[in-house]
Amino acid sequence: MKFGLFGSAQAQRGGPDLDSGQGFRDYIEYNVEAEALGYDSTFVVEHHFTGFGQVSASLNLLTWVAANTSTLRLGTAVIVLPWHNPVLLAEQAATIDLLSGGRLEFGVGKGYRHNEFASFCIPIEEADERFEEGLALILKSWTSNERFSHHGKFWHFENIIVEPPTRQKPHPPIWMAAGNPDSIRKVARRGCKLMLDQLASTQLAIDRFNIYKAEVEAMGRKFDPMDVAVSRAFFVAKNAEDKARAIEARLANQTRLAKLAQVPGGDSKSSMLSFDQTLDAAAESAMFGTPDEIAEKLARLRAAGVEHILLNGPSGSRENLRAFARDVMPAFSGPAPKAAVPRPQPQLVNS
Amino acid sequence: MKFGLFGSAQAQRGGPDLDSGQGFRDYIEYNVEAEALGYDSTFVVEHHFTGFGQVSASLNLLTWVAANTSTLRLGTAVIVLPWHNPVLLAEQAATIDLLSGGRLEFGVGKGYRHNEFASFCIPIEEADERFEEGLALILKSWTSNERFSHHGKFWHFENIIVEPPTRQKPHPPIWMAAGNPDSIRKVARRGCKLMLDQLASTQLAIDRFNIYKAEVEAMGRKFDPMDVAVSRAFFVAKNAEDKARAIEARLANQTRLAKLAQVPGGDSKSSMLSFDQTLDAAAESAMFGTPDEIAEKLARLRAAGVEHILLNGPSGSRENLRAFARDVMPAFSGPAPKAAVPRPQPQLVNS
Numbered sequence: 001m002k003f004g005l006f007g008s009a010q011a012q013r014g015g016p017d018l019d020s021g022q023g024f025r026d027y028i029e030y031n032v033e034a035e036a037l038g039y040d041s042t043f044v045v046e047h048h049f050t051g052f053g054q055v056s057a058s059l060n061l062l063t064w065v066a067a068n069t070s071t072l073r074l075g076t077a078v079i080v081l082p083w084h085n086p087v088l089l090a091e092q093a094a095t096i097d098l099l100s101g102g103r104l105e106f107g108v109g110k111g112y113r114h115n116e117f118a119s120f121c122i123p124i125e126e127a128d129e130r131f132e133e134g135l136a137l138i139l140k141s142w143t144s145n146e147r148f149s150h151h152g153k154f155w156h157f158e159n160i161i162v163e164p165p166t167r168q169k170p171h172p173p174i175w176m177a178a179g180n181p182d183s184i185r186k187v188a189r190r191g192c193k194l195m196l197d198q199l200a201s202t203q204l205a206i207d208r209f210n211i212y213k214a215e216v217e218a219m220g221r222k223f224d225p226m227d228v229a230v231s232r233a234f235f236v237a238k239n240a241e242d243k244a245r246a247i248e249a250r251l252a253n254q255t256r257l258a259k260l261a262q263v264p265g266g267d268s269k270s271s272m273l274s275f276d277q278t279l280d281a282a283a284e285s286a287m288f289g290t291p292d293e294i295a296e297k298l299a300r301l302r303a304a305g306v307e308h309i310l311l312n313g314p315s316g317s318r319e320n321l322r323a324f325a326r327d328v329m330p331a332f333s334g335p336a337p338k339a340a341v342p343r344p345q346p347q348l349v350n351s
Numbered sequence: 352m353k354f355g356l357f358g359s360a361q362a363q364r365g366g367p368d369l370d371s372g373q374g375f376r377d378y379i380e381y382n383v384e385a386e387a388l389g390y391d392s393t394f395v396v397e398h399h400f401t402g403f404g405q406v407s408a409s410l411n412l413l414t415w416v417a418a419n420t421s422t423l424r425l426g427t428a429v430i431v432l433p434w435h436n437p438v439l440l441a442e443q444a445a446t447i448d449l450l451s452g453g454r455l456e457f458g459v460g461k462g463y464r465h466n467e468f469a470s471f472c473i474p475i476e477e478a479d480e481r482f483e484e485g486l487a488l489i490l491k492s493w494t495s496n497e498r499f500s501h502h503g504k505f506w507h508f509e510n511i512i513v514e515p516p517t518r519q520k521p522h523p524p525i526w527m528a529a530g531n532p533d534s535i536r537k538v539a540r541r542g543c544k545l546m547l548d549q550l551a552s553t554q555l556a557i558d559r560f561n562i563y564k565a566e567v568e569a570m571g572r573k574f575d576p577m578d579v580a581v582s583r584a585f586f587v588a589k590n591a592e593d594k595a596r597a598i599e600a601r602l603a604n605q606t607r608l609a610k611l612a613q614v615p616g617g618d619s620k621s622s623m624l625s626f627d628q629t630l631d632a633a634a635e636s637a638m639f640g641t642p643d644e645i646a647e648k649l650a651r652l653r654a655a656g657v658e659h660i661l662l663n664g665p666s667g668s669r670e671n672l673r674a675f676a677r678d679v680m681p682a683f684s685g686p687a688p689k690a691a692v693p694r695p696q697p698q699l700v701n702s
Contacts, residue, residue, distance in 0.1 A: 011449060011514060011515030011516065013496060013512075013514065013515075013516045016520070020449060020515060020516045020518065021449045021450060021452070021518060024446075024449060024450055024515070025450075028450075048438075048442070048511075048514075049498075049510075049511045049512055049513070049514070050514065051498075051512050051514075053514050053515060054514070055515075056439075056442040056446070056513075056514050056515065057439075057442045057443040057445075057446040059411060060410060060411060060414050060443050060446040060447060060450075061446055061450070063411050063414040063415055063418070064414055064415075064417070064418045064450050066415070067414070067415045067418035067419060068418060083436075083439070084436075084439065085434075085435075085436060087399075088407075088408075088434070088435065091399070091407040091408045092408040092411050094408075095375075095407070095408040095411040095412055096411060098362060098371060098372040098375060099372060099375055099376075099379075099411075099412070099415050101372065118509055118510070119508060119509050119510055119511045120508065121507035121508060121509055145364060147400075147402075156472035157470060157471065157472060158469055158470050158472055159400075159469070159470055160399075160400045160470045161364075161400055161402050162400070162407075163362060163364065163399075163400070163401065163402075163404050163405065163407050164362030164364075164371060164375070164404060164406075164407065165362065165364045165371045167371070167372060169367070
């Protein structure tokens with residue numbers, strides 16, 4: 001299995017005595033250590049105007065991470081295309097891809113937080129159309145070696161060639177988050193990779209994984225399990241109390257984020273907001289517990305074919321990062337076991 | 352005097368055998384070495400759709416430079432505000448300022464290349480208005496600790512608070528390029544710092560320096576010579592032939608760039624395009640020659656009060672960077688000499 005990270009950093013606003021950069025520096029160091037511990041990737045969220053310091057310029061933060069690492073894949077989860085000028089974004093993303101030696105994993109979305117659309121003064125009803133036009137223009141920008149023009153509904157460019165070129169050809173992998181079956185099938189048909197959220201139950205994540213897999217195979221393509229990343233919260237707990245406290249904190253945080261994203265009438269249909277807000281559901285979906293408890297959940301996912309996990313840790317805890325790498329990861333590194341393999345016994349030799 | 356760098360990197364587009372990232376990596380290493388050699392800053396240009404690989408995402412490239420340096424000031428020269436969403440740009444610039452410990456020097460302009468406006472499908476006639484609205488919105492984004500709304504001619508935002516905060520307070524220094532006397536006075540009245548181009552003659556650069564200084568003093572403020580950066584091409588030549596070749600190459604390059612920027616009728620009034628396209632003019636404005644010849648030109652600028660130079664070297668030559676640092680810079684480091692100071696003689700003591 002392959003383990004990446006999924007998360008955010010926080011830059012607090014405050015008076016002259018507060019070091020607002022500390023949260024960003026902690027995030028960078030967390031990822032530098034993650035690479036050394038064997039994590040494969042880091043995916044960072046992007047949000048705007050939250051008031052509590054979520055990352056807004058994700059490619060810029062990732063560029064600093066990239067400059068301090070050498071193998072870690074650099075993911076966005078996700079850049080909301082309707083906010084961005086697609087051509088400027090293509091330039092920025094190509095720059096980090098080129099500088100990092102082709103390590104960008106480009107996660108994109110159409111957005112789901114009602115208040116972000118309101119703040120950008122962009123009608124949420126335009127999200128789909130803006131997303132489609134933006135994505136098509138980004139792909140064209142990355143793949144066209146000749147000048148071209150674009151006259152769409154939202155963007156106009158005349159006689160452009162977009163620089164720099166990406167390092168990955170034809171372009172960096174495109175990731176999309178989806179939860180509803182039709183959306184998942186659409187991601188597969190586009191040839192994009194799929195991110196599954198950390199809130200859905202284990203079974204729901206497996207069901208969604210299977211929908212994607214079936215759609216890829218129905219198109220006659222070979223399914224690669226690395227193309228579906230299942231996000232999971234993770235916390236290696238010291239004891240039962242430690243675990244219970246973490247689950248409570250997680251539920252409180254989920255509820256707060258859901259409120260932020262919800263439309264005023266509370267009737268958003270986003271699959272991101274349809275999880276059960278109960279302690280049991282939070283405990284089931286999260287990989288919280290002893291190494292053995294976590295291993296059990298991972299084994300269930302692996303048995304279903306899942307090979308790619310994105311882990312989200314509480315407050316960037318380094319201790320947690322190390323504990324998982326030390327006590328859980330080794331048993332799941334490499335391909336899934338086909339059958340029980342007897343452990344070779346050391347031979348006694350005459351010295 | 353203080354010596355910074357001014358320049359660009361190039362990412363060539365090509366087939367699978369071409370490493371397009373080499374030019375960007377060379378630029379980064381050039382700047383890492385520059386910091387070690389005592390250069391104070393690096394200012395990078397931003398251009399779009401040139402077809403020969405100029406830097407488009409300048410803050411992203413600078414972020415990588417920033418992650419590999421610790422004192423080098425990180426300048427944009429310039430970001431053309433009419434292309435950018437001012438709030439996204441404020442977020443991106445604040446991110447590098449925060450991560451770098453407050454090393455951003457934010458150079459902005461309204462743009463002058465006709466073909467860039469045409470490619471962005473933005474009328475060049477809107478440049479002034481877009482620049483003013485963009486700059487005001489960026490400054491508000493950086494300095495407001497409360498949510499605000501903006502409804503301008505080109506941009507609309509509702510109930511936003513822009514994150515992360517900048518490290519420098521109230522905000523990073525703002526630099527503007529100007530050449531015409533009225534424009535220079537306006538930069539002074541805004542309280543912004545002034546960049547002077549590398550094409551004007553020494554005397555014209557001094558005249559422009561004096562216009563800014565006079566305007567600052569006329570407002571009753573104390574003039575700081577570090578607030579005016581005079582750009583100069585620099586090349587420490589091995590011999591007369593080496594120097595002559597460099598001057599010819601420089602003139603050819605100037606002429607090519609001027610053609611790129613010019614409007615179809617050839618009647619742009621930009622001061623950036625009003626230099627004399629002759630070998631004599633190119634030789635006079637450039638600091639090309641032996642260390643003594645370069646020192647003579649620097650001494651003339653210093654005698655006129657200029658203390659801050661941005662140097663543009665040919666093709667990022669490391670040899671040139673080192674030769675200037677070794678053979679020219681030491682005599683001009685620190686404050687200008689008021690008068691000849693007798694060198695203290697070591698006292699002979701009984702051992």
